Amino acid sequence: MIAVSLSIDETCLVQSLREAGNKLDGTEGEAVLDFSSVRRIDPSALLAIEAFAGIADKKGVKVVLRGVNIDVYKVLKLMKLTSRFSFVN
Amino acid sequence: MTVSEAIQERVQIPLAVEGLSAERIAYLEGLVSQARTAAAVFSQFTQEDVDRIVKPMVLAGLEQAQHLARLAVEETRLGVMEDKVIKNMVACEFVYNYIKDKRTVGVIREIPERNLIEMAEPIGVLFSLTPITNPTSTVLFKCIMAIKTRNAVVFSPHPKAWHCCAEAVRIMYEAAVKHGAPEGVFTCLDSPTLPDNAYLMKHKDVRLIDATGGPGVVKAAYSSGKPALGVGAGNTPVYLEKTADVNTAVVDIIVSKTFDNGTICASEQTVVIDDEIYDAVLKKFVELGAHLCNEKETRLLERTVIDPETGFMQPMAVGQKATDIARFVGLSVKPDTKLLIAPIQGVGREHPLSVEKLFPVLAVYRAKSVTEALRVCVDVNHAGGIGHTAVVFSRNEEVIRKFGEVINAGRIIVNSPGSIGALGAVYNDLVPTFSFGCGTGGGNSTTDNVNIFHYLNIKRLARRTQNHMWFRVPNQIYFNMNAVENLRQFPSLSTIIVTSPLLEQIGHVDIVRRHICPKTHVHVQVIPDAEPEVKVIAEGVEALNFYKADQIIALGGGSVIDAAKIMKLKYESPEADLEYLAAPFLDLRKRVAQFPTEKVHQARLIAISTTSGTGSEVTPFAVLTDKASGRKVTLADYSLTPDVAIVDPQFVMSMPKGLTADTGIDCLTHALEAGVSNYASPYTDSNAMQAIRLVFKYLPIAYEHPGDEEARCMIHNAACIAAMAFSNASVGVNHALAHAFGARFGVAHGRANALMLPHVMAYNAAVPTKFMPSPYTQGYVAHKKYAAVADLLGLGGHTVDEKVKNLIQATERLLDQLGFPRSIADLGISREDFERAVPELASIAFEDPSGRSNPRMPMMKELEELFWKAYEGRGAKGECKATPASALKPTTV
Numbered sequence: 017m018i019a020v021s022l023s024i025d026e027t028c029l030v031q032s033l034r035e036a037g038n039k040l041d042g043t044e045g046e047a048v049l050d051f052s053s054v055r056r057i058d059p060s061a062l063l064a065i066e067a068f069a070g071i072a073d074k075k076g077v078k079v080v081l082r083g084v085n086i087d088v089y090k091v092l093k094l095m096k097l098t099s100r101f102s103f104v105n
Numbered sequence: 106m107t108v109s110e111a112i113q114e115r116v117q118i119p120l121a122v123e124g125l126s127a128e129r130i131a132y133l134e135g136l137v138s139q140a141r142t143a144a145a146v147f148s149q150f151t152q153e154d155v156d157r158i159v160k161p162m163v164l165a166g167l168e169q170a171q172h173l174a175r176l177a178v179e180e181t182r183l184g185v186m187e188d189k190v191i192k193n194m195v196a197c198e199f200v201y202n203y204i205k206d207k208r209t210v211g212v213i214r215e216i217p218e219r220n221l222i223e224m225a226e227p228i229g230v231l232f233s234l235t236p237i238t239n240p241t242s243t244v245l246f247k248c249i250m251a252i253k254t255r256n257a258v259v260f261s262p263h264p265k266a267w268h269c270c271a272e273a274v275r276i277m278y279e280a281a282v283k284h285g286a287p288e289g290v291f292t293c294l295d296s297p298t299l300p301d302n303a304y305l306m307k308h309k310d311v312r313l314i315d316a317t318g319g320p321g322v323v324k325a326a327y328s329s330g331k332p333a334l335g336v337g338a339g340n341t342p343v344y345l346e347k348t349a350d351v352n353t354a355v356v357d358i359i360v361s362k363t364f365d366n367g368t369i370c371a372s373e374q375t376v377v378i379d380d381e382i383y384d385a386v387l388k389k390f391v392e393l394g395a396h397l398c399n400e401k402e403t404r405l406l407e408r409t410v411i412d413p414e415t416g417f418m419q420p421m422a423v424g425q426k427a428t429d430i431a432r433f434v435g436l437s438v439k440p441d442t443k444l445l446i447a448p449i450q451g452v453g454r455e456h457p458l459s460v461e462k463l464f465p466v467l468a469v470y471r472a473k474s475v476t477e478a479l480r481v482c483v484d485v486n487h488a489g490g491i492g493h494t495a496v497v498f499s500r501n502e503e504v505i506r507k508f509g510e511v512i513n514a515g516r517i518i519v520n521s522p523g524s525i526g527a528l529g530a531v532y533n534d535l536v537p538t539f540s541f542g543c544g545t546g547g548g549n550s551t552t553d554n555v556n557i558f559h560y561l562n563i564k565r566l567a568r569r570t571q572n573h574m575w576f577r578v579p580n581q582i583y584f585n586m587n588a589v590e591n592l593r594q595f596p597s598l599s600t601i602i603v604t605s606p607l608l609e610q611i612g613h614v615d616i617v618r619r620h621i622c623p624k625t626h627v628h629v630q631v632i633p634d635a636e637p638e639v640k641v642i643a644e645g646v647e648a649l650n651f652y653k654a655d656q657i658i659a660l661g662g663g664s665v666i667d668a669a670k671i672m673k674l675k676y677e678s679p680e681a682d683l684e685y686l687a688a689p690f691l692d693l694r695k696r697v698a699q700f701p702t703e704k705v706h707q708a709r710l711i712a713i714s715t716t717s718g719t720g721s722e723v724t725p726f727a728v729l730t731d732k733a734s735g736r737k738v739t740l741a742d743y744s745l746t747p748d749v750a751i752v753d754p755q756f757v758m759s760m761p762k763g764l765t766a767d768t769g770i771d772c773l774t775h776a777l778e779a780g781v782s783n784y785a786s787p788y789t790d791s792n793a794m795q796a797i798r799l800v801f802k803y804l805p806i807a808y809e810h811p812g813d814e815e816a817r818c819m820i821h822n823a824a825c826i827a828a829m830a831f832s833n834a835s836v837g838v839n840h841a842l843a844h845a846f847g848a849r850f851g852v853a854h855g856r857a858n859a860l861m862l863p864h865v866m867a868y869n870a871a872v873p874t875k876f877m878p879s880p881y882t883q884g885y886v887a888h889k890k891y892a893a894v895a896d897l898l899g900l901g902g903h904t905v906d907e908k909v910k911n912l913i914q915a916t917e918r919l920l921d922q923l924g925f926p927r928s929i930a931d932l933g934i935s936r937e938d939f940e941r942a943v944p945e946l947a948s949i950a951f952e953d954p955s956g957r958s959n960p961r962m963p964m965m966k967e968l969e970e971l972f973w974k975a976y977e978g979r980g981a982k983g984e985c986k987a988t989p990a991s992a993l994k995p996t997t998v
Contacts, residue, residue, distance in 0.1 A: 056149045059142045059288050087149040094145035094229070 017045030019077055026054045033064040037071045047072055052083030057091055065092070069100040080104055124300030133304055139289030140230040140257035141310045146287040147255040148227055152210040158284045159201070159253050165280035166197035166245045166273075173241035173276070176269035181237050183424025188365035192242035192539075199530045199537040200249055204557050209254050213563070220570045226562040227255040229312040232305045234326070236318040238368035238424060238463060239539055240266035241273040243317055246539040248277035248291060254560040257290045259305060261297040263318065271295075306331060315555075317540050327548055334559055335549055336540040339370040340461040340490030341523050342482035344508055345386060346475070346499035347379035353520070354498035355389040358467070361522030363443050367464045368424045371494035371516065371527030371541060375449065375459055375468040375485045377478045383471045387446065395444040395467075396427070402436050403447040403458070409434045410466060411457035418462050427465040452484035461489055475504060479511055486512050492543030492552060496523040515542050515552030529554050572880055573694075576788040577743050578723050578829045579712075584752035584822055586814065591751065592620040595709060597656035599626045601649055603669040604660040605634035608715060613756055617660055617713065628652050634661065636730045636737070637668035639683075645672035646679075649708065659712045659747070660756075663719030666712045667727040670745045677704040683729060687738040691957060700742040712747035715756040717807075717821045718768025718855055720775065720828020722750035737848075739954070746832070752825045754818040762808055765820075766923040767855030769804040772796060772824040773916075774858040778837035779830035780894065781869055781887040782958040783879035789834035790890075794897055796827035801898055801915070805922050838963045839865040841953035842971060845946045850934055859925045863913050864974040866891060870909045873961040887960040917979050928978020936976070943972050 020039045024032050033049075040047060049068075057065070072079045080102045084092070092098050125133075166173075174189035208214070214223040231251060235243045240262060251258045262270030274293040282288060294301055302322075306314055306329035314333040316326035323335035345354055362373050378386050391397050398406060410422040410430065422430055427445050431438040436445070449468045452459040458468040472478035486495060495514040499505050509517050518526035521533060529535030540555035551559065583591040600621055604614055609631055621627055630648050632641045649657070649672060657676075659669030674681050678701035690696035712722035721727075725746045729738040760768070776796035779789050799819045806816035839861050847857035870888040892908035895901075900915050902908035926932055929939060947968040950956065956963050963971075 057146065059139075059146050062142055062146060090148055091145045094148060095142065 018048055019043035019045040020047040021050070022048070023050040023052070024054055026056070029054060029057065029061045030064040033061075033068045037068050040071055040075050040077050043075070043077060046078045046080050048080045048082055050082045051085070051088065054088060055085065057088055062091065062095060062097075066095070066097060069097065073100070078102065124298075125304055129301070130304065133294075133301060133308075136259050136292045136294065137230060137305065137308050137310050139292055140259050143287040143289040144227065144229045144255075144257040147257065147290065150210065150255055150285075152208055154285060155210055155253060155255060156205070158281050158286050159204070159249060161284050162249055162252060162277055162280040163197045163201040165276050166249070167194060169273075169276050170194045170197070173245075173269060173273050176272055177241045177266065180269050181240065181266050181424070183238060184365040184368050185426075189242065192239060192365060193245055195528060195531065195537065196242040196246040196539055197249065199528075200246055203530060203537050204249070204253050207253075207557060209557055209561060213561075220568040222566040222568075224564040224566060225254070226564050228560060228562060229256065230310050231256050231258045231313045231315055231560070232308070232311045233258050233260050234302065234314070234316040234318055234322050235260060235262045235266070235270055236322075237263040237266045238370070239317075239365075240270050243539045244270050244273035245277065247315065248274065248281070250557050250560050252281055252286060252290070253557050256560055257287075258292075258315075259311070260291065260293040261302050261305065262293065264297060267296065303329075313560075315540070315560075323548060332550075334540065334542070334551070334555055336542060336547075336555060338461055338489055339374075339493030339541070339543070339547075340459075340485055340488055341371060341374045341494045341496060341514075342485035342490065342512065343373045343376040343496040343523065344478050344482050344498070344504075345376055345378045345382070346478070346497065346501060346504050347381045348500040348504070349382075349498035349520070350500070351382055351386055351389055355386060355393060357498075357520075357522040358496075359390070359393055359395065359444055361524040361526070362467055363427070363465050364522070364524050366424045366426055367462065367466075367524075369524035369528070370461070370463065371518075372463070372524035373467060373496060373522075374461055374490070375452070375470060375481075377470045377472050377481045377485075379475075379478060380471055380473050383469075387469065390444070390446055393443070394439075394441055395446050396431065396436070396438040396442045398436070398445060398447045400448075402434075403449070405434055405436065406430075406445065406447055406466065407457040410462065410464070411460065413457070416454050416457065416460060418460065418464070422462070422464045422466075425464050430464060430466065452481060452488055459485060459488055475507075479508065482508070483511055486514065490514070491546030492549060493541060493547060494518065494523055494527045496521075496526070513544070513546050515544055515547075516554070527554075569880065574784070574786050574788075574833075574881065576786065576829075576833050577725070577746065578832065579747050579750045581748070582723065582750045582752060582825065584825065585818060586754055588751050588753040589617060589713060589755070590620050592617065592658070592711065593622060595656060595711065595749070596622055597625045597709070599652045599654045600628070600656040600658060601645075601652060601654045602627060602629045602658045602660055603645060603665055603672065604629065604631060605662075605665055606631050607634060608660055608665075608756075611759065613660060613715065616755070617658060621658075625656070626652065628654075632665065632668055634664060636664050636728055637671060639729065639731045639733070641668060642671050642675060642729065645669075646675045649673075649676040649706075653706075654708050656709045656711065659710065659722075660715065662714070662716040663721040666714065666719075666721035666747070667729070669710060669712070670721075670727040670747070671729055671740065673708055673710050674700075674740075674745065676708060677701075677706050679705060683738055683740065686740055686742070689954065693741065700744045702744075709749065710747045711749040711751060713751040713753065713756065714821070714824070716760065716764065716768045717757050717817075717824040718771035720772070720824050720831070722747055722752065723825055723828045724832045726832075741954075750825065752821055754814065754821040757821050758812065758814070758817055760811065762811065762924075765808050765811065766804075766925065767853050767859075768824065769800060769807065769820055769855070770859045770862070770920070770923065770925070771855035772820070772827045773800045773804070773919075774839050774843075774855075774862055775831040775836060776800065776823075776827040777862070777866065777891075777894070778839055778955075778959075779827065779834040781890050781960050782831075782834040782837055783877055783881055783960055784834040784958045785890075786834065786881070789830040792826045792830035793834070794894065796823045796830065797894055798897055799823035799826070801919065805919065808923050835958035836955045837865070837869070837959035838950070838956045838961070838968070838971070840955035841950040841959075841963070842946075842968065842975070844953050844955065845949040846929070846972070846975075848949075849942055849946060850929075850932070852932065856925065859920050859923075860929055860975045861971065862920070863917050863979050864971050866909070866913050866916065868967070868971060869959065869961050870913075871961075874964055874967065875962040877960060877962040879960070882960070885960065920979075926978075929972075929976040930978060934976075939972075939976050943969050946972055 170193035538554035542551035843857035895908035
C-alpha cells in the first residue's frame with residue numbers, strides 16, 4: 017500500500033522531504049518519492065534524505081525512490097544510504 | 106544551523122580512546138563526516154563545474170599571497186616573507202597553469218591506437234598533514250589540487266603553523282564554496298595533536314593520507330595501513346664539476362639555498378667541487394656574500410646547529426637567516442652575509458654538517474677526481490636524501506648522465522637551483538609541486554612531483570582489441586605437373602641441391618638439374634631421409650660455404666626441406682644459436698628469442714616437395730634432432746619460410762600407398778585444426794576449407810589409384826594449401842597428442858594423427874571444460890566451423906550437432922577406407938604399456954606448443970582421456986564410437 021507518494025523538486029528538495037516526513041504520521045505501507053526531476057543533490061539534500069529515512073524507519077514505513085539518476089545513486093552509495101531504500105525506475 | 110553543524114550534531118558520541126576524549130573523537134568524526142558528505146556530493150560535478158571553482162580559488166590565493174606569507178613568518182618565525190609570497194604565488198599561479206587544461210573528471214585521456222580510455226574517479230576524503238617550513242603554500246597547493254580532482258580534505262597543519270594554515274584553508278574554502286563547491290569540502294583541525302592525527306590516519310572514511318613534513322609524520326602515514334603520499338626529508342648533494350659555468354652555478358646555489366632561508370627540503374646541502382675549480386668557486390661565493398668558515402668556525406657551527414646526539418639539524422636553526430645563525434653560534438660575519446659555507450672532509454656522523462640543514466649553511470667538499478666527487482655525492486644522497494633531490498652543474502654530458510645514473514633521487518636538477526628547480530615549472534619543465542615524492546628509498550610510493558594525478562584513481566577502459574593478424578607464405582608458389590620447369594627463371598652461380606639418397610637414386614635429382622639455369626654450378630648434398638641432425642646440418646653448411654652457394658634447392662619430404670631451412674639459417678647467420686632460437690613462446694609476435702636479421706651470405710631457398718602432407722615447402726617451421734643430447738629442437742619463424750615453393754605432382758606419382766594415406770591424413774589434420782584454431786582468419790579458413798574438400802574427394806582415389814594424375818595433383822596441392830592455412834593459424838591438440846604418442850611408440854606422424862582425429866574433433870565440438878582465452882574469436886565457434894565443413898562436403902544434417910556427427914563419421918569412414926588401424930590397441934601396444942605411458946604422454950602433449958592455438962583449453966586429465974579414447978578406438982567398421990558433440994558434457998577436472 018502506498019502511504020505517501022511525492023514528486024521531488026530539486027530546487028526545494030529539503031522542504032519537500034520535510035513535508036513528506038510529516039505525512040508519514042499515522043500511515044502504514046510505502047512512501048514513494050519520485051526523484052525523476054532531481055539531477056543532482058547537495059549536502060543539505062543528503063541530510064534531508066537521511067533524516068527522512070530515519071523517520072520512515074521509526075514509523076515502519078518502507079521508502080521507495082523512483083527515477084533516481086545514476087549520479088545521485090552513486091552519492092547515496094558513497095554515503096552508504098542505498099540499503100535504506102528501495103529503488104524503482 | 107549550517108549543514109556542517111547538522112552533520113556534526115548527527116555524529117554519535119563515541120567512547121574515548123587512548124589520548125583522546127569522547128568529545129574530541131566526536132569532533133574528529135564530525136570533520137570526517139562533513140568531508141565524506143562533501144566528497145560524495147562532489148562526485149556529481151562535471152569538469153566544467155570543477156574548473157569554474159578552481160579559477161576563483163587561485164585568484165583568491167594570489168590576492169592573499171602576501172597576507173598569508175606575513176602570517177606564516179610571524180607565526181613560525183621561519184623563512185623570508187618575500188620568498189614565502191613567491192611560494193604562495195607559485196602554489197597558485199604555476200600550479201593553475203599546469204592544471205587548468207588538464208581533464209580530471211570523466212574521460213581524462215583517450216589512446217585510440219591502444220583502444221584505451223582513461224577515466225578519473227575521485228578518491229573521497231583525504232587527510233592532509235602540512236609542514237611548518239612551507240605552511241601556507243602547501244595548503245594552497247593541496248586545496249587547489251583537491252578541488253580540481255573532486256576530493257574533500259581534512260587538514261592537520263603543523264601545530265606551530267596552525268593559524269596561518271587555518272587562514273589559508275579558510276580563504277580557499279570560502280572561494281570554493283562561493284563558486285559552488287560542496288559545503289564541508291575543506292576542514293581544518295583546531296589545535297591538532299598526535300593522537301588526533303593517529304586517529305584520523307586510521308579512520309575508515311579517510312581514503313588517502315597526504316603527509317608533507319618530517320620523517321615522523323611520513324612514517325606514521327605509511328604505518329597507518331592507508332594509502333599514503335608521504336613526502337619528507339631530503340639531503341641534496343650537489344656536484345659542481347670543473348666544466349660548469351662557475352658564475353652561474355654559484356649564483357644559482359645562493360639563490361636556492363637562501364630562498365626562504367633554506368626551508369625547502371630540496372635545497373642544496375653539500376656541494377662537492379672539483380679540485381681544479383675549488384678555490385675559484387669559494388672565492389666567487391665569498392664575493393657574492395657568503396662567509397667561508399675556517400676550521401675553528403666550522404667546528405663551532407657543527408656543535409651548534411647539529412644535535413650531537415641525534416645527528417640531525419637543530420630545530421632552532423631551521424629557516425633562520427645566516428647572520429642570525431652566525432650571531433647565535435658566535436661567528437663574526439659581515440652584516441649582509443647570505444650564506445655560511447663550511448668545508449667538510451667527509452660524510453657521516455663524524456662530519457655533522459653533511460646532513461640536511463634547512464637553513465643557509467652549506468657544506469663544501471674538495472674532490473680530487475670525478476670518481477671521488479660522485480662517491481661523496483652518493484654518500485650524501487644516502488645520508489638521509491635517498492629518492493629526494495640532487496643537483497649537478499656541468500657542461501660534460503657524460504658526467505651529467507653518470508651523476509643521474511648513480512644518484513637515487515626523484516629529481517636530478519641540472520645546471521639550475523635545487524629548491525626552486527625541484528618545485529617545477531620555474532627553471533625546468535618538471536610538474537609544479539609542493540610535495541616531492543622520494544620513491545621507495547624515501548619510504549614513498551612515488552618519485553614524482555606530487556600532482557593532481559596522485560589525487561585520482563585512474564580507471565582504464567580497455568576495449569577488446571582486434572590484434573593484427575597476418576597471412577605469410579612464400580611469395581612464389583608454382584604448382585601442377587612439370588612446375589619444376591620454373592626453376593629456369595632463377596639465376597644462380599652456385600646451387601646446392603639438398604636431397605635424400607632415394608630421390609637421387611630414382612632420378613628426381615636429374616629432373617631438377619635439367620631445369621636449373623645452364624651456367625649454374627650445381628652440387629648435390631645427399632642427406633639421410635630422416636629428421637635432420639646437427640651433424641647433417643653442419644656438413645650442409647660447410648658445403649654451402651665451400652661452394653659459396655647463392656641458391657639452395659631442397660628436394661624431398663619434410664625432413665629434407667627442414668634440413669635445408671636450417672642450413673640456410675646457419676649459412677646466412679653463422680652465429681645463430683639454434684637452442685636459443687627454439688626457446689618456447691606463446692605468441693609468435695611477442696617471442697623473446699628473435700631470429701637474426703644480419704646476414705653474412707644470401708641464398709635463395711627453393712623447396713620442392715616430394716610428399717603430399719607436411720607442406721614444409723611453405724611453412725615457417727623446421728625440426729632438428731640433436732642425437733648427442735637426445736633433444737629435438739623445433740624452430741618456428743617466418744624467416745625460415747622458403748622463398749619459392751614448387752608443388753609438382755610428378756615427384757609424388759610413385760609414393761607408396763601407406764605413405765599416401767599417412768601424408769594425406771596429416772594434410773587433412775592440418776586443415777581441420779587450422780580451421781578451428783584460435784588463430785584462424787578468413788584467409789586461413791579459405792585455404793583450410795579448400796584443402797579439406799580436396800582431401801575428401803581425391804585422397805581415396807590417389808590411395809586406390811596411385812597413377813591417377815589428377816588425384817595426385819589435387820592432393821599435392823591440398824597439402825600445400827593446408828600448410829598455408831596452418832602456417833598462419835597453427836594446428837591444435839591433435840598434433841600435440843600425435844607428437845607425444847608418435848615419438849614414444851615410434852608411430853608415423855600421419856598415422857598417429859589419424860588415431861586421434863575423430864576423438865579430437867568430438868572433443869573440440871563439445872562445450873569446453875575450460876575455454877581458451879582468444880582475442881581473435883567471437884564466442885566459441887569450433888562446432889559451427891565443423892558444421893560448415895560438413896555443409897561444404899554435402900554430408901547433410903539439420904542441426905550443428907548432426908552436422909558435426911556426420912563430419913566425424915565421414916572422417917572415420919575415410920580412415921577406414923585408407924586402411925588405418927582403428928585404435929592404438931590395434932597397433933599391438935599392450936594396455937599395460939600404454940597405461941604406464943599415458944601420464945607422461947599427457948604431460949608432453951600439454952607442453953607441446955601446438956595445443957596453444959586449440960579452441961578448447963586442453964586440461965591434463967582431458968588429454969589422458971583423449972589418449973584412452975584413441976586406445977580404445979573408434980569401434981567396428983562403419984560405426985562411430987567417437988562421442989557425438991551433443992553427448993559430450995564438460996568434465997570436472
